[in-house]
Amino acid sequence: MRNNKHKKPLYVLVAAGMLHSVFFNISHAAASAEDVQSLGTTLTPIGAIKAGNAAGTIPAWTGNKAQCPANLPAGSLAWEPFADEKPVLSITAQNLAEHKDKLSLSVQTLLQSNPDYRVDVYPTHRTAVQPDWVYQYTKANASRATLAEDGKAVKGAYGGTPFPIPKSGSEAMWNHFLAWKGSATDAVSDLFVIDSNGKRSLSARIDASRVYPYYVQDGESKFDGIHWMLSRAQIKAPARRVGEATVGVFPMDYQNQLFGSWQYMPGQRRVRKLPNVQFDTPNFFVSGVANFDEAYGFFGSPEQYDWKLVGRKEMYIPYNTNKLLKAGPDAAIGANFVKPEFVRWELHRVWQVEGKLKSGVRNSVASRTLYLDEDTWNVVLTDLWDTQNKHWRGGIVYSNISCDLPGIVPLPFENIDFQQKAFVLGEWGDQYNPREPRARSFYSPEALVQGAQR
Numbered sequence: 001m002r003n004n005k006h007k008k009p010l011y012v013l014v015a016a017g018m019l020h021s022v023f024f025n026i027s028h029a030a031a032s033a034e035d036v037q038s039l040g041t042t043l044t045p046i047g048a049i050k051a052g053n054a055a056g057t058i059p060a061w062t063g064n065k066a067q068c069p070a071n072l073p074a075g076s077l078a079w080e081p082f083a084d085e086k087p088v089l090s091i092t093a094q095n096l097a098e099h100k101d102k103l104s105l106s107v108q109t110l111l112q113s114n115p116d117y118r119v120d121v122y123p124t125h126r127t128a129v130q131p132d133w134v135y136q137y138t139k140a141n142a143s144r145a146t147l148a149e150d151g152k153a154v155k156g157a158y159g160g161t162p163f164p165i166p167k168s169g170s171e172a173m174w175n176h177f178l179a180w181k182g183s184a185t186d187a188v189s190d191l192f193v194i195d196s197n198g199k200r201s202l203s204a205r206i207d208a209s210r211v212y213p214y215y216v217q218d219g220e221s222k223f224d225g226i227h228w229m230l231s232r233a234q235i236k237a238p239a240r241r242v243g244e245a246t247v248g249v250f251p252m253d254y255q256n257q258l259f260g261s262w263q264y265m266p267g268q269r270r271v272r273k274l275p276n277v278q279f280d281t282p283n284f285f286v287s288g289v290a291n292f293d294e295a296y297g298f299f300g301s302p303e304q305y306d307w308k309l310v311g312r313k314e315m316y317i318p319y320n321t322n323k324l325l326k327a328g329p330d331a332a333i334g335a336n337f338v339k340p341e342f343v344r345w346e347l348h349r350v351w352q353v354e355g356k357l358k359s360g361v362r363n364s365v366a367s368r369t370l371y372l373d374e375d376t377w378n379v380v381l382t383d384l385w386d387t388q389n390k391h392w393r394g395g396i397v398y399s400n401i402s403c404d405l406p407g408i409v410p411l412p413f414e415n416i417d418f419q420q421k422a423f424v425l426g427e428w429g430d431q432y433n434p435r436e437p438r439a440r441s442f443y444s445p446e447a448l449v450q451g452a453q454r
Contacts, residue, residue: 031142031143031163031164031165033143035142035165036139036142036143036165038165039135039138039139039142039164039165040135040139043164043165044061044063044375045063045130045134045135045138045139045164046130046134046135046138046160046161046164046375046376046377047138047161047163047164047165047166047175047374048061048349048374048375049061049312049349049374053314053349057124057314057347058124058126058314058347058348058349059124059125059126060126061126061128061375062126063129064129065127065129065403065406066081066125066127066320066401066403068401068403072403074404074433075187075404075431075432075433075434076403076430076431077322077325077400077401077402077409077429077430077431077432078322078325078326078430079322079326080322080323080326081125081127081320081322081323081401082122082123082125082320082344083323085122085123086122087120087121087122088121088122088123089120089121090118090119090120090121091103091111091118091119091121091316092111092115092117092118092119093111093112093115093117096108096111096112099316102314102315102316102347103119103315103316104315104369104371104381104382104383104394105369105383105391105394106381106382106383106391106393106394106395106396106416106418107119107316107381107394107396109391109394109418110337110416113418114336114337117336117337117340118340119316119340119343119345120340120341120343120344120345121316121345121346121347122320122344122345122346123346124319124346124347124348125319125320125346126348126375127319127320127401127408128373128375128376128407128408129406129407130160130180130406130407131217131406133159133217134159134160134180134215135160136159136160137158137159137160138159138160138161138164139160139164140160141156141157141158141159141160141161141162141163141164142163142164142165144156144157145157145162145163147168147170147171147174148253148255149253149254149255149256150255150303151170151173151302151303151307152253152254152255152301152302152303153252153253153254153255153256154174154178154252154253157178157214157252158214158220158223159214159215159216159217159219159220160180161175161178161179161180161377162174162175162178163175166309166351167309168307168309169306169307169308169309169353169354169355170302170307171309172307172309172351172353172372172377173298173302173307173353173370174302175372175377176297176298176370176372176377176378176379177227177250177302178214178227178252178377179376179377179378179410180215180376180405180407181210181212181215181405181407181409181410182212182215182402182405182407182434183211183212183215183216183217183434183436183437184209184210184211184212184434184435184436184437184438185209185210185432185433185434185435186208186209186210186433186435187208187210187427187429187431187432187433188205188206188207188208188236188429188431189205189206189208189411189412189426189427189428189429190202190204190205190206190329190425190427190428190429191203191204191205191206191285191286191424191425191426191427191428192329192333192424192425192428193286193287193289193422193424194333194335194336194422194423194424194425195420195422196420196421196422197335198334198335198336200329200333201287202237202238203238203285203286203287203424204235204237204238204241204285204286205235205236205237205238206233206234206235206236206285206427207233207234207236208233208234209233209438209442210228210229211228211229211437211438211443212227212228213226213227213228213229213437214227214228214252216437225251225252225253225257226249226250226251226252226257226258227250227251227252228248228250229247229248229249229250229443233245233246233247233248242266243264243266244263244264244265244266245263245264245448246261246262246263246264246274246448247261247262247443247444247445247447247448248260248261248262248277249261249443254301254302254303259301260273260274260277261273261274261277262274262445262448263448264445264448264449269449271445271446271448271449273445277292277300278292278293278299278300278301279291279292279293279300279301279304279363280292280293280362280363280364280365283295285426286415286424286426287424289415289417289420289422289423289424290393290415290417290424290426291364291365293363293365294382294384294393294395294415295413295415295426296378296379296397296410296413296426297370297378297379297380297381297382297395297397297410297413298368298370298379298382302355304357304358304361304363305355305356305357305358305368306355306356306358307353307354307355308353308354308355308356309351309352309353310351310352310353310354311351311352312349312350312351312352312374313349313350313352314347314348314349314350315347315348315349315350315371315381316345316346316347317345317346317348317350317371317373317380317381317399318343318344318345318346318380318396318397318398318399319344319345319346319348319373319399320344320346320399320400320401321343321344321398321399321400322400322401323342323343323344324338324342324343324344324398324400325400325428325429325430326430327342328430329425329428333425336421337423338396338414338425343398348373348374348375349374350371350372350373350374350380350381351371351372351374351377352369352370352371353369353370353371353372354367354368354369354370355367355368355369355370364386364387365384365385365386365392365393366385366386366387366389367384367385367389368382368383368384368385369382369383370382373399373408375408376399376407376408376410378397378399378408378410379395379397379410380396380397380399380410381394381395381396381397382394382395382396391418392417392418392419393415393416393417393418394415394416394418395413395414395415395416396413396414396416397410397411397412397413397414398410398411398412398413398414400432402432402434404432404433404434405432405434409432411426411427411428411429411432412425412426412427412428412429413425413426413427414426
């Protein structure tokens with residue numbers, strides 16, 4: 001903490017940071033009454049097109065849960081949906097030209113630079129579902145949620161997609177930040193770095209508990225604007241990092257509310273506030289091969305970019321990829337890419353959002369294109385350009401069915417550096433355990449010391 005003499009628990013600081021948290025005093029609607037009525041009829045409850053496409057290659061969304069194995073252990077993601085299906089198409093460098101309009105530039109680059117890489121396309125299954133109470137909150141949000149602070153904040157939203165019928169790129173980005181991931185979860189996951197020689201290294205094994213106060217059913221009266229808290233993210237491996245732990249706080253108002261991360265270092269026996277865990281700060285969890293704002297497709301405040309909502313399009317994206325987690329990292333991670341035989345790609349509609357760096361703002365990524373799955377609002381593919389307008393980096397997010405949530409878990413995420421010829425895989429794990437939220441005091445820097453000491 002900055003001043004131990006005056007330190008206060010994090011949950012007190014959070015309350016002190018609620019400078020602009022008047023929540024339902026929004027006087028104008030974000031969507032028309034006609035638009036709101038389309039949710040659950042022509043649109044899914046969170047704003048995707050309910051119907052399939054004209055070609056029949058994208059089916060209609062039904063809202064039915066996936067058929068999960070009866071004997072699947074609680075929290076397990078390690079199974080293979082639709083195991084009897086075969087690819088309907090395989091895309092390689094040889095036939096890339098026929099399909100490039102449905103592939104991100106980064107996936108095209110992988111195909112062009114790796115002769116053994118391919119994209120195996122399977123029949124599409126729209127397995128994204130959420131609890132009914134989330135749908136109800138989403139419908140309410142459609143007529144009350146608004147952007148504030150030049151896109152750095154959302155007002156009037158709770159418990160569901162804030163902008164199911166987005167009118168701007170900033171609204172779509174906040175749909176990504178506030179996408180359904182559960183109310184609280186526990187998970188152990190690995191972060192890997194694969195260098196230009198194809199050597200895979202375990203950068204960190206993290207035992208993390210997360211709470212999403214924004215998604216606590218009937219919890220809006222107690223909601224203080226902190227939509228996500230990462231608690232006691234304890235590093236269990238490699239040995240040189242065992243005992244480190246982190247707490248992170250992520251608000252719905254990056255202008256006026258507390259934001260940041262705190263880290264416990266066992267060698268120092270103290271908790272310190274990390275200076276800037278966002279933007280283009282190199283991500284120490286993955287040895288700096290990617291920046292913090294590349295995690296999860298995009299991470300942190302959206303304030304550095306002007307966001308343009310380009311529109312919907314059909315693209316091939318990894319989906320229902322539980323087979324990948326079932327195989328495990330030793331089998332599935334190759335020297336230059338994730339092995340294609342373990343990745344299921346499907347044709348889905350996505351929202352394309354383009355971000356251009358604002359004038360006078362510094363970031364090593366001058367522009368980026370993001371593709372958001374219309375059925376979840378998760379970023380699933382990214383293309384990044386440097387200040388010389390060269391395609392520099394890219395990202396792929398692997399979407400997996402969680403039988404317990406229920407819903408889609410957008411993990412692991414992959415960040416690729418095409419100049420270094422290296423890539424990272426963040427939060428690889430075959431368990432995702434929903435749970436009841438713990439007390440707010442559990443998510444404080446002070447609690448780190450008790451849980452992280454060796």
